[in-house]
Structures are given as structure tokens and as C-alpha cells.
Amino acid sequence: MLDRGRTGARLLVCDDNKVNRLLLARSLELLGHDVVAAENGKVALELLHREPFDLLLLDIEMPEMDGFELLGALVGDPSLRDLPVIVTSALEGLDNVVRCIELGAEDYLPKPVNPVLLKARVGASLEKKLLRDRQRELVRRFATPEVADELQASGFALGGKRVEASVLFADIRGFTPLAESQPAEETIELLNTWYTLMFDAIGGHGGIVSQIAGDGLMAIFGAPAPLANHPAAAVRAALEMIELVELFSAERTAAGKPAIRIGVGIASGAMVAGYTGTQKRAIYTCIGDTVNLAARLEAHTKEAKRPILIDAATRSALPPAVEVEALGPVAIRGKAQAVEVFAVVASSTR
Amino acid sequence: MTAPTIDPTTFDALKEMAGAEFAHELADTFRAEAPAMLAELKRAYEAHDAQTFRRIAHSLKSNGSTFGARGFAAIAKELEQGGIAPVEAAAGAPLAELDSEYARVAAALEELKLA
Numbered sequence: 067m068l069d070r071g072r073t074g075a076r077l078l079v080c081d082d083n084k085v086n087r088l089l090l091a092r093s094l095e096l097l098g099h100d101v102v103a104a105e106n107g108k109v110a111l112e113l114l115h116r117e118p119f120d121l122l123l124l125d126i127e128m129p130e131m132d133g134f135e136l137l138g139a140l141v142g143d144p145s146l147r148d149l150p151v152i153v154t155s156a157l158e159g160l161d162n163v164v165r166c167i168e169l170g171a172e173d174y175l176p177k178p179v180n181p182v183l184l185k186a187r188v189g190a191s192l193e194k195k196l197l198r199d200r201q202r203e204l205v206r207r208f209a210t211p212e213v214a215d216e217l218q219a220s221g222f223a224l225g226g227k228r229v230e231a232s233v234l235f236a237d238i239r240g241f242t243p244l245a246e247s248q249p250a251e252e253t254i255e256l257l258n259t260w261y262t263l264m265f266d267a268i269g270g271h272g273g274i275v276s277q278i279a280g281d282g283l284m285a286i287f288g289a290p291a292p293l294a295n296h297p298a299a300a301v302r303a304a305l306e307m308i309e310l311v312e313l314f315s316a317e318r319t320a321a322g323k324p325a326i327r328i329g330v331g332i333a334s335g336a337m338v339a340g341y342t343g344t345q346k347r348a349i350y351t352c353i354g355d356t357v358n359l360a361a362r363l364e365a366h367t368k369e370a371k372r373p374i375l376i377d378a379a380t381r382s383a384l385p386p387a388v389e390v391e392a393l394g395p396v397a398i399r400g401k402a403q404a405v406e407v408f409a410v411v412a413s414s415t416r
Numbered sequence: 417m418t419a420p421t422i423d424p425t426t427f428d429a430l431k432e433m434a435g436a437e438f439a440h441e442l443a444d445t446f447r448a449e450a451p452a453m454l455a456e457l458k459r460a461y462e463a464h465d466a467q468t469f470r471r472i473a474h475s476l477k478s479n480g481s482t483f484g485a486r487g488f489a490a491i492a493k494e495l496e497q498g499g500i501a502p503v504e505a506a507a508g509a510p511l512a513e514l515d516s517e518y519a520r521v522a523a524a525l526e527e528l529k530l531a
Contacts, residue, residue, distance in 0.1 A: 082471075082475070083449075083475045083478060084445055084449050085445055085446045085449065085479045085482060086475075086478060086479070086482070088442055089434065089442055089482060092434050092435075092438055092442075093433065093434065096433075096434070127470075127471045127474055127475075129471070156477070156478055177478055177481070178481050178482045181433045
């Protein structure tokens, strides 16, 4: 597949000068690539938004939108930020080339373009892009898109940083007897459906699923990317999770299978977020008292017979529209003092 | 001995790289585009539009180098780097010089095509 680095890539040539544009396109076609040409940055940007390209060869001085402006637009666009750009410029414009590299261009080619140099630079850029694409594909399979983006932007390093966030724990009530009463294949299918629904609800409210284990999961709201009112986002996600599980249960009951119920615990506050594990195998997670509290609250939903339990910090950030029931101080394992616990009133428990 | 209007080594290299037919087509494109560019250069000069003046001069220089039109490219380069002021000081002479050099370049490219 690395051959793609040498031929058959989709390239965009952006140059206002027709002679330069045709010549560069021809040279690249002779190297075996598919080439599309644009006469200024604005046209190029429209094309880039419409179709996928592997590499952009960019002239600097152009009317409408010049090379600097286009590079600026690419950096600010998450979907185009990683597109490799080779700046084509006459040698006297070396200052401009330096500015372009600072703006994120990968390389430059002096004009008139030397075919040997062209082949080498285009090949190198495409191979680098291919490696990056593969790396990202791998990362995406094992991490959430947010974590993958964060990894891409700041690189991988074990260790954490202090953040303000909300943590949500959820699991399926009475899962073990359920799993024992049905074939393993059915259990896997049940888990996959439940995870799909939960990922939708959590991702839909700006959270990321940090860990999944057995019938449970842990989600973070407010890290790695900050999130406005993360406690409210976590609670909304929890309400949607309950709703989705009810719909899913109704389907199951109709098919003669037992309904499922879940418990959710949420706590908000300071925690340390980052990568934990080894250099070879690590996960993005949060650690701290707040995280432990969220896990305990989730466990307490059984005794409290309420599907969603939250702590006081989460409670205080909720808008009045969210109905909450104060359960009073509850002794929580691992906490010296009793903790104020609140139940979020889901429509089904109302 | 005066230098040729079109440097044969450069033009041959272009033909070898892109194909002879393509090289001549490209020269045709240049001859189709250049008059408008020269006119725009003059407009920018008259309007004191320094940015456009430099951009067009830069483009002409770049095209001149592509075909090996060294004299033409050299004049365009001077215009690009010197800007409008020296042209004004010379009462527009460098623009006229660029125009007449272009006429020679166009004729030479035509000749190469027919050869």
C-alpha cells in the first residue's frame, strides 16, 4: 500500500498562473497521479471541502485568496489541518517560504519546478501522509475520536494534568444472572447493542467513553477537551441513556426476553486526566476522589432504587428544569463523612 | 554575440520533461495569456497598485523562466523587485522594453513550434 506514496494519489494544484498550473499538473500526471487544478485559494478551499485530496501544491501569490490565507484557513479547519502542503515558489521568495512552513506547510519547491525534485518531494510528502493516516486509523479503533485528536495535537505522554470535569459510571443491573440464563452469543449481542446506545448518548452530549469493562463503562465530560457546563451535559447524557435503555427493553420484552435496567452515578470536580498504562498499552482516563465517588454513587443506585445518582457539585450546576430529589447524607464506602446524594428524576421514575 | 531570445537548453529540457507536443501547447497558452497580463501590469502601474504590479511581474518572470526566455524574465524580475517607482523615474521605459521583448519571445516560440 506504500506504493500509493509514489503513484495514484489525488493532488490539488493551486496557482493563479495558467502556464504554471498546466505545467505542474502535467508533471504530476506524468508521475502517475490524478491532478485537479484551482486558480486561487478560494477555489482550492471549495474543492478541498468537497473532495478528498492527498496533497496540495500551493503557490503563494494569488488574487482572491493567497497562499498564506489558504494555509491559515487549513490550520483552523480540523478536517483539513493534516493535509500536507508543498509550497511552490520562486527562490527569491525564501522569506515567504519560511512563513509558509511556519504556517504549517510541509515543504517547498522552487520554481521553475525541477522534475526530479518534484518527484522526490511529492513522494516523501505522500508517504508521510500515508503513515499518519494509518496511525490515526489504528488510534481511532482503540480510542475515542476526541482522544485520537488530542493525541494527534499534543502527542502521547504518560501522566496527567489537573482538570475540572464530570465523571459518569454506568452498568447493567442484574447482569450476571441475565448472562447465565442465555447463550454467550446473545449476551455479546446484548452488550454490543447496549454499548452502541450508551456511546451515542454520551458522545451526543460531548462526553467520551474512557473505559468499558464487562457490563459497565466510565465516561468523562470536560476532558480532554473542555466542555461548558459538564455536570449538566453528563446528567443529560444519563437521562438519554435511561430513555434509550427503556426503548431497548420494550423491544426485548416484545421479543419475549427479559428487560434490562441500568444504574448511573455522576460526580463533578477536580481530577487528574491523562494517559495511564505503559508506553505500549495505555488508556486515557481520570483519577481522583471525584472519580471514586462517581463509581460509589453508581453502586449505590441499587440500594437507593433510583437509576441516576449525583453528588452535590453536579447538583449545583444543574438548571432548574432538571428535576432532582435530595436523598440526604449517605455513608459511602471510602469516605470518612457521609455524602449528600441526589437522585435525578427520570421520566420513568416520576 | 547576443543571447538567444529563448534559451534552447531550457526549452529542450521542457520538451523532454513534459513532451514536445505539450511544451508547444504550453507556449501557445503563454502567448494567449501574456498580452492580458502585460496589459494588467500596465494598469497596475498607472493605478499605483503596487501589490498587483508585483504579482503580475512575478508571474511573467516565472513564465519567462519556464520557456527559457531569459531576457524577458530578467526584465520582469527587475520590475517585480524594484516596484513601480523606478519605472516612473524612467517614464515607463521598462514596461515598453518588456513589451518589445515579449514580441520577440512570442515570435521565437512560434518559430520553434513550426521548426
